[in-house]
Amino acid sequence: MSRIVLDGIAHSYRSNPQGAADWALKEVNHVWEDGQAYALLGPSGCGKTTLLNLISGLLTPSRGRILFGDSDVTDMPPEARNIAQVFQFPVIYDTMSVFDNLAFPLRNRRVPEAEVRTRVEEMLRIIDLQDKAKRKAANLSADEKQKISLGRGLVRSDVNAILFDEPLTVIDPHMKWVLRSQLKHLHKRFGFTMIYVTHDQTEALTFADKVVVMYEGEVVQFGTPEELFEKPRHTFVGYFIGSPGMNVLPASVDGREAILGGNRISLSGSYERAVTAEIGVRPEFVRVARAGEGLPVQIRRVEDLGRFRVVRASLEGHEVNAVVGEDQELPAEASLVFDPARVNVYVDSHLVEPRA
Amino acid sequence: MEKPWNNKAWFLVLPVIVLVAFSAIIPLMTVVNYSVQDTFGNNVFFWAGTEWFEETLQSERFWAALGRNLVFSFIILAIEVPLGIAVALAMPRKGIGVPVCLVLMALPLLIPWNVVGTIWQVFGRIDIGLLGRVLADFGIYYNYTQNPLHAWITVIVMDVWHWTSLVVLLCYAGLVSIPDAYYQAARIDGASRWAVFRYIQLPKLKHVLLIAVLLRFMDSFMIYTEPFVVTGGGPGNTTTFLSIDLVKMAIGQFDLGPAAAMSIIYFLIILALSYVFYTVMTQTGRDRETGR
Numbered sequence A: 001m002s003r004i005v006l007d008g009i010a011h012s013y014r015s016n017p018q019g020a021a022d023w024a025l026k027e028v029n030h031v032w033e034d035g036q037a038y039a040l041l042g043p044s045g046c047g048k049t050t051l052l053n054l055i056s057g058l059l060t061p062s063r064g065r066i067l068f069g070d071s072d073v074t075d076m077p078p079e080a081r082n083i084a085q086v087f088q089f090p091v092i093y094d095t096m097s098v099f100d101n102l103a104f105p106l107r108n109r110r111v112p113e114a115e116v117r118t119r120v121e122e123m124l125r126i127i128d129l130q131d132k133a134k135r136k137a138a139n140l141s142a143d144e145k146q147k148i149s150l151g152r153g154l155v156r157s158d159v160n161a162i163l164f165d166e167p168l169t170v171i172d173p174h175m176k177w178v179l180r181s182q183l184k185h186l187h188k189r190f191g192f193t194m195i196y197v198t199h200d201q202t203e204a205l206t207f208a209d210k211v212v213v214m215y216e217g218e219v220v221q222f223g224t225p226e227e228l229f230e231k232p233r234h235t236f237v238g239y240f241i242g243s244p245g246m247n248v249l250p251a252s253v254d255g256r257e258a259i260l261g262g263n264r265i266s267l268s269g270s271y272e273r274a275v276t277a278e279i280g281v282r283p284e285f286v287r288v289a290r291a292g293e294g295l296p297v298q299i300r301r302v303e304d305l306g307r308f309r310v311v312r313a314s315l316e317g318h319e320v321n322a323v324v325g326e327d328q329e330l331p332a333e334a335s336l337v338f339d340p341a342r343v344n345v346y347v348d349s350h351l352v353e354p355r356a
Numbered sequence B: 001m002e003k004p005w006n007n008k009a010w011f012l013v014l015p016v017i018v019l020v021a022f023s024a025i026i027p028l029m030t031v032v033n034y035s036v037q038d039t040f041g042n043n044v045f046f047w048a049g050t051e052w053f054e055e056t057l058q059s060e061r062f063w064a065a066l067g068r069n070l071v072f073s074f075i076i077l078a079i080e081v082p083l084g085i086a087v088a089l090a091m092p093r094k095g096i097g098v099p100v101c102l103v104l105m106a107l108p109l110l111i112p113w114n115v116v117g118t119i120w121q122v123f124g125r126i127d128i129g130l131l132g133r134v135l136a137d138f139g140i141y142y143n144y145t146q147n148p149l150h151a152w153i154t155v156i157v158m159d160v161w162h163w164t165s166l167v168v169l170l171c172y173a174g175l176v177s178i179p180d181a182y183y184q185a186a187r188i189d190g191a192s193r194w195a196v197f198r199y200i201q202l203p204k205l206k207h208v209l210l211i212a213v214l215l216r217f218m219d220s221f222m223i224y225t226e227p228f229v230v231t232g233g234g235p236g237n238t239t240t241f242l243s244i245d246l247v248k249m250a251i252g253q254f255d256l257g258p259a260a261a262m263s264i265i266y267f268l269i270i271l272a273l274s275y276v277f278y279t280v281m282t283q284t285g286r287d288r289e290t291g292r
Helices: A048-056 A098-108 A113-126 A142-154 A173-190 A201-207 A225-230 A235-240 B007-035 B051-058 B060-090 B097-110 B113-124 B130-137 B148-176 B180-188 B193-221 B225-230 B242-252 B256-283
Strands: A004-012 A023-032 A037-041 A063-068 A083-086 A161-165 A193-198 A210-215 A218-223 A247-260 A263-281 A286-290 A298-304 A308-315 A318-325 A334-338 A344-347 A350-352 B037-039 B045-047
Touching (some): A004 A048, A023 A048, A023 A063, A098 A113, A098 A142, A098 B193, A201 A225, A210 A235, A218 A225, A218 A235, A247 A318, A247 A344, A308 A334, B037 B256, B060 B193, B060 B242, B113 B148, B113 B225, B148 B225, B180 B193, B225 B242, B242 B256
Parallel strands (some): A037 A210, A083 A161
Antiparallel strands (some): A004 A023, A004 A063, A210 A218, A247 A263, A286 A334, A298 A308, A344 A350
């Protein structure tokens, strides 16, 4: 298997979907390249798990096709696909020992017992549970159980992609860190394609080569962590990625200027005229200056986050955040200056590019 | 951590102790009192010691009834538990079928024992009963009043009809509480239908099955009303269970002493067997290596 192609797939849990709200997953066209690590990021109920279950075959899409390499697997059951899935809560077979848990997918596929033994023993070493091989899996801790779930996926020689559905949710914070680095290490070593669902942006950004952001059943952006940060394609991505999120302000746009109330904000390019547009600028690209230099604001609060401070200000009744250094003086009468190159323009929540 | 120790806490359990005393301990002690004495009426009692216990344990009648009880309970468990699991597995998990099935399953449980007995008594009669007549038309002369086998079949079918629902409902509750992820993981692991049952559903049903087995064992071991209504313990003594014998002895013959001794033995047998069931079912599947 090489790459996974989603060709116009959409899914509805209703038998006869009517409006847009009936679709848990609106049309998605996407290619997952072989061996890459992807994070699937989005709020609860945005269709992440639906998308994952469609890829693994637990669900059959209402529309569209799924290709693994060149072969169409749309109607194939999950056990026939070269895919493993790790769930939010560790799934272990309570009555079996750790060894038998890991051997289960192999024995179901009628792998000869000698090979089962060597593969399971290797997997026990990889997930570091050799000394617990004979223990009943039910008596292990949550992180050990989750390692078994992962091991059951990796133990099969035919697996080329592993899907993770928020696998670290029930793990203690310090073990989370350990498991995450082990997972990263395993990914490097085995080279499987990894699709990792999470709603934790730190997890997504540290893990993945590419991040897919979903919102209300749609893929709103696909890109590297840098792209998500610098050029959010949807205002939701702006809010969701970064802490604090992007400042989004209603404005009308005409040419090289955006007009917000009585203020003019210069833009880096020339845009089509739009009366109800929004401008987005990250707090990192907002500078606090003395009154008169930029947009007049009232500073409401300053939060010290350790390495930097967040200035929460009010501009024409809208909240605007700015990130300033620890030792920067804040003027009593302040104004804000937006870096024109970093101001994005949105119409209907979607990013618009300047005219060429 | 040091546990706080306060004897005043006993006051909090006092209401329960009083309640249990009136409902269980005091009646039981009365029975114990009867079992070691003899009476000829007029509230005059003589000390009898262990005489009644010895008599009971040496009586063939007691052992025969006890044997019938054990066979009956064994058959009941062997039929109702697998059947209950099978029906629960076949029940729908969502949609309009769920409430319909649940109500249908609950119906037999709502019917009083003696009514169930009467229903089956009429149903099975060869002259006017639907079942008896139809079977007779096929050349099977089904007669629970004269044929011991037919009497047994009637009593067992009646109990299965009445109580399998309880096992079904308990198992169904256990099944619906299994998270979807288990089934999904099993599909990805390529597990067969049987493997899903054996390694996911059955282990997760362990606790409800323990309750089901205990309830059905205790109840079936105390069977009284149905055979009393349908067969009256006959033909001959073939459906005379311990409880029927006990009532005959205590109320029919007014032998309070032997009846009390028998009650206590009966009670101890149920207690001991329930304990065995409980221990066996909670011990299996434990990690022997770690002793947990």
